[in-house]
Amino acid sequence: MATKPQTQVDLVILDNRSTVRKVLVITLFLNLFVMGLKAVVGFSTGSLSLLADALHSLTDSANNILGLIASRFSSPLPDRDHPYGHQKFEAVGALGISAFLGIACFEIIQGAIERLIGTSKPIQISANELWLLLLVLGVNIFVAFYERGEGKRVNSPILIADAQHTMSDVWVTISVLAGLIGIWAFSWQWLDVALAFPVAILVFTSGWSVLRQNLPWLVDEMAIAPEAIYEVAMQVPGVLNCHDIASRGVVGRQSFIEMHLIVDAQDVETAHHITEEVETRLAEKYSPVRVMIHVEPPAYQSDHISYEARS
Structure with a gap:
């Protein structure tokens, strides 16, 4: 004999997808703005670390789009074809974020190695361009805290995972900005390449964290002892x-x-x-x-x- 599979408590399942989509759309536009500024300044100065940072921001925008797609199919309510609900769609979306981070890490390392073994023009950066990057940093910090706060409020793994990625972008931007200030103030051209490797490590760490948090759901790992x-x-x-x-x-x-x-x-x-x-x-x-x-x-x-x- 089997009892009813769920209690009255389980029947109250909140569908937070509309809130998730709203947050993702807002952060998508902000991330596109950030990516555009980084790319413009990166091309104008020739900074490898800043162009890598722009690539990292490109993955932020791609992750927002991926999150919107995943949220579309991740209803918490069971149906005939998915009697256990649709939450794994969000976990799949989070794994996509991890994959994007892996791609960004590879591109950063590849660019740094090419810069080490080749020749390149010296980086030229102005005070106005540094102020633009400070604006970018402020937007990144706002996006990370806003998205993480909303993710915790509505219990959305895709928002929390994406906020984790954006927070790694904050640290990347801080590192790159510090290097560019060193180049602007002291002409330390080597800082650009030297900072590219720590940036890659930060990106990889963020991707691994997202992967580790979502694999248990997908492989049906034990949830409770x-x-x-x-x-x-x-x-x-x-x-x-x-x-x-x-x-x-x-x-x-x-x-x-x-x-x-x-x-x-x-x-x-x-x-x-x-x-x-x-x-x-x-x-x-x-x-x-x-x-x-x-x-x-x-x-x-x-x-x-x-x-x-x-x-």
Whole structure:
């Protein structure tokens, strides 16, 4: 016998896609503005690190477009074709951001190596161009904090991941700006190439962080330790034992729990009330969560809490 797969708590699922799309459209236009300024100043000065930074900002804009596409298909509400919801579409979008960051990292390193082994004209930069870059930095900081704040408010992984990327762009711009100030004030031409490598490391680190945060969702990694679920279930009166516990998803975004429950009940109605109480307590601790319970009679015996390898 299986109980209803979700409690009343689970039925209240908020669709935040309209807010996500609004934030992505706003940041898209701001990122295009930033990218344009960096590209103009980069070409006028011949700065490799600034052109690499413009490439990084190009990925910001591409990520916004990718996020809009992912948000279009990432409804949290289940339907006939997607009975477990559509949240993985947002995780796929976040992985696309990671891929863009990898491309940017490769381009930066390639350009720096070419500059080291070749010859290039000295970089010429004016005070007005430095002021433009300070404006760019201010816009980047605003976008990062605005997007991260909205992402946390509506619990959107695509906004949080994109804010992570934009924050890496802030540090890239700070590094590049410091190098250009050194070139403008002291004619330290070597700073441009020297800073290109730390920029690449920052980009790679940001991409790896996004990848690490979203892979568990896509590969159905365990979301909640079976022992923790077992402890909650065993506190419910009438529960004799529970075993074969499995979970997936991401706690706080959407998780799914399955378990076999041995109950002290001689009729279906009593067993139903016990399992409903188990579901309610799990929902209070791990919401949003959907719970599926297979009920077994008191005489059933099993000591396998999880699906780990058995002898």
